Amino acid sequence: xxxxxxxxxxxxxxxxxxxxxxxxxxxxxxxxxxxxxxxxxxxxxxxxxxxxxxxxxxxxxxxxxxxxxxxxxxxxxxxxxxxxxxxxxxxxxxxxxxxxxxxxxxxxxxxxxx
Amino acid sequence: xxxxxxxxxxxxxxxxxxxxxxxxxxxxxxxxxxxxxxxxxxxxxxxxxxxxxxxxxxxxxxxxxxxxxxxxxxxxxxxxxxxxxxxxxxxxxxxxxxxxxxxxxxxxxxxxxxx
Numbered sequence: 273x274x275x276x277x278x279x280x281x282x283x284x285x286x287x288x289x290x291x292x293x294x295x296x297x298x299x300x301x302x303x304x305x306x307x308x309x310x311x312x313x314x315x316x317x318x319x320x321x322x323x324x325x326x327x328x329x330x331x332x333x334x335x336x337x338x339x340x341x342x343x344x345x346x347x348x349x350x351x352x353x354x355x356x357x358x359x360x361x362x363x364x365x366x367x368x369x370x371x372x373x374x375x376x377x378x379x380x381x382x383x384x385x386x
Numbered sequence: 387x388x389x390x391x392x393x394x395x396x397x398x399x400x401x402x403x404x405x406x407x408x409x410x411x412x413x414x415x416x417x418x419x420x421x422x423x424x425x426x427x428x429x430x431x432x433x434x435x436x437x438x439x440x441x442x443x444x445x446x447x448x449x450x451x452x453x454x455x456x457x458x459x460x461x462x463x464x465x466x467x468x469x470x471x472x473x474x475x476x477x478x479x480x481x482x483x484x485x486x487x488x489x490x491x492x493x494x495x496x497x498x499x500x501x
Binding site for chain 2: 276312313314315316317330331362364374375377378379380
């Protein structure tokens with residue numbers, strides 16, 4: 273089925289470790305984004321991309337890096353994990369930014385940093 | 387700047403009774419408004435969206451929402467709750483043609499449906 277695929281679904285890290293959350297979509301969407309979800313705060317935008325080779329910061333970018341070498345993939349990297357990065361992470365994509373395009377979300381990746 | 391306030395963090399209803407989830411927003415520009423639903427351990431799914439057409443918007447699973455500009459509200463309703471409606475609901479605002487598609491999410495309302 274077409275959609276947004278995130279891996280891994282669960283991950284436990286120790287403080288200072290690095291890891292990459294993977295996101296892939298097969299809908300040829302130009303726009304991809306990463307959000308984190310924390311209780312009572314809704315979802316907050318970390319980074320986004322409007323096309324291959326183009327990325328920009330969202331609301332809470334510190335501690336995270338992204339790249340967009342292909343249209344399909346948009347990995348999120350934590351270079352040195354901190355307990356404050358314990359959260360549920362969602363990748364989302366849409367065709368482009370015109371109109372009120374609806375985001376398609378992945379199933380989420382739950383990260384715990386000890 | 388834009389913001390979204392969901393007035394209830396938790397709502398408890400009995401099966402078969404109406405559901406009302408309240409959302410107020412602020413936006414300097416003509417906004418697009420959305421309601422998303424998140425079932426446990428799942429991603430977010432769109433329920434409905436408002437994009438400056440009809441002010442009463444019908445969505446999936448019997449939900450609807452009314453855009454009231456004078457009250458800056460976008461409340462979500464359903465006439466009769468079903469057990470499968472137990473989930474968390476997010477009101478979302480997007481400024482028209484906002485750079486980066488920067489959606490602003492409300493804090494969420496968790497709905498409990500009692501038999």
